[in-house]
Amino acid sequence: MTGYLPQLKPVRKIRYIIFLKDVAFLALTTFGGPQVHLAMFYDRFVKLRRYLTEDELMELNALCQILPGPTSTQTITALGFKIGGPNLAYLTLLIWVLPGVCIMTAAGMGVYYLEQHNLSMHFARFVQPMAVGFLIVAGYRIGQKVIKNQVSLALALTAALVAYVFRSPVMTPIVIAIGGLTTALTYEKQERMEKQPLRIEWANFFLWLGVFLAAAGLGAITQSLPVRLFENFYRNGSLVFGGGQVLTPMLYNEFVAFKHYLSREEFLSGLGLAQAIPGPVFAFASYIGALSMRADGPNAQFWGSFVATAGIFLPGMFLIFFVYRFWDQLKRYRVVRASLDGINAASTGLTAAAAVALFEPMAPHWPSVVIVIGTMIVLLYTRLPPFALIGIGLVAGLIL
Template sequence: MRNIRNFIFLKDVFILAITSFGGAQAHFAIILDRMVKLRAYLTEEELIELHALCNLLPGPTSTQTITAIGFKRGGPPLAYLTLLVWILPAVTVMTAAAILINSLQVKELSLHFTRFIQPMAIAFVAYSAVLIWGKVVKSRTSIFLAIGSAVISYFISSPYLFPVLLLAGGVISSTKYKRHEKEERQKINIVWANFFLWGGVLIFAALLGAATKYQAITLPIRLFENFYRNGSLIFGGGQVLVPFLYTEFVEFKRYLSSEEFLSGYALVQAIPGPTFSFSAFIGALTLREWGTSGEIMGAVIASIGVFLPGTFLIFFVSRFWDQLKKYRPVKASLEGINAASAGMVVAAAFLLYQPLEQNLLNILVIIITFLVLQFSKMPRPIIILIGFALGFVFKGQ
């Protein structure tokens, strides 16, 4: 019976993996619909708390959220299977795209058929922002923190700002802990294994990468170290990962051309699943000189490297999170953390719009998609398929 329940859960994760467009902010609404409203794997409050907790940690937020749900249901074995099922479709597509781009010398490959997908993704983020705001911004304090977080996130673009804003919001709201009833508390038992595992792999990979810096045969080792380090230090989701990767792999190491990088980035915006799967694309092209097998190996190494740190960290924290949040200051801090997170999602919608071509068509696509999400029950995959269809019809215009 338990195996059947786990199979159904993994099937739901797979459905999310092939239908979750729009990045971490948009993923929240989709996870809420399926994991809470449809299946009741956890409560809405638990999901909001879990999402806020994952925002506090480095790594891919939506991936950590879904993996943590798997951890709560079946421990590490189910969690690792959850991670694999969630990332596999997007990683496979991005690996295939890298192989195709390399074989066709894809600087000439046109992705113009995705022209409607990017404004649609912004609409998904805006819809998610409205949804989260309505659920967590309910008091004067939370309104103040959400607006402040949105303004600061918009004007100061730094990945290290995200945890600072979340912690600041939590500290401010924790001062109102007396509003919460006392709960029976237990001694917090912290299991440090996953924390030491995360730190140990980081240090070992860094030392090994430095020791083999000038040996071509050990490029896969350095590739793993590069992505593991990025996955350990980046806060704020896939959009934040991109400038780091561009600086390291295009400008500094020149493993990819700017055209190849931008082609891959455009594609990852148009497929479902985690934006961090872009790492598979870069990893594959980094080892292109090793042939197709090298490209596949590079994609696997990069994917493991970028997704593993966040997984270790969420395993570490989630083990004692239920005990920790029984403390009234900690429980009160969640209001501020959630409010600051809501503000960041609002800012993300505006920030993602900025690089988009400023024209009436894109604005209309955003508005129409948002209205469809708000006032209809049209499935998201259908919306995206319509976007692709329109892109192919008007790709030459």
């Protein structure tokens, strides 16, 4: 037995390096959002490497879907945690998000450069209505999965109406909380499962809460824009259920409708580009962070991208590390499972409200309407990948 011990550490190190190479490969080749990401995770991690079984991957992905934060990012980071603990998990996070974050940061700085030199962004005019089409289709697909009865339909419609009428970021957590509480009351419809004692390690929860409170306090005291940006994104990252599609309306309400850090056209151009890059859709935050600090120059834009990226990704990581340890016990409680239906329905309503708000100014312009409808048809009835569709839009904009 003792003869094997000296070999354990180098073998483990080699395994970690191979795993991180797999993460880097996926970070550069996965397009299309969480559903496509999951399929590629299966091919790479289950079939090729056998890091875990198919059932383990699906259960891990299900857990990440019901937690706030980026589903794909939490899934691949939790897998790193499972294989090598916190250190490997944070390396996994860094490698997974880096390509998308770099591209979106460069895009934000590119938009600033064009504006500074009075150059037109008219080449992106087709991408903007395409982005609305992406959002509508995403909301439709989410709705198909989460709207199961009249209660969830009513919650989705109510959330959409409230978010459309009251376009304040304050409404987002209120709508989500009410949705979850409403269906939590129907917990008796859930199947009973034998309960086990919860063994909770609170360190990561207090880390998540401590950063949340510290950022909010420092932002209020200092009024520093980087600190406030970090708090804004950290708060949104702590509240978004359902992935990048649900994050979009939250960011639009906060940074376009409420704070006016970006114009609607800038937001839509970035949103369209975010559909065409590899890796997590949450990298869109890096673009918004860079543009939010454009007034202070290029160096400040890098800083804005950094704090936005850290703010949007960290809460999901803290929470998955916290919950993963006792998820087997927690999921046995009916009230927990019941609340998820309302949270998901309310999130669908938020996506619908954002789609309507973004489409409204385009409605009088028939070419934009045609592009929105055409994008929806292509996404629903063909297998053309989103990045190819965005590429066609950019090329068409340059030519025409």
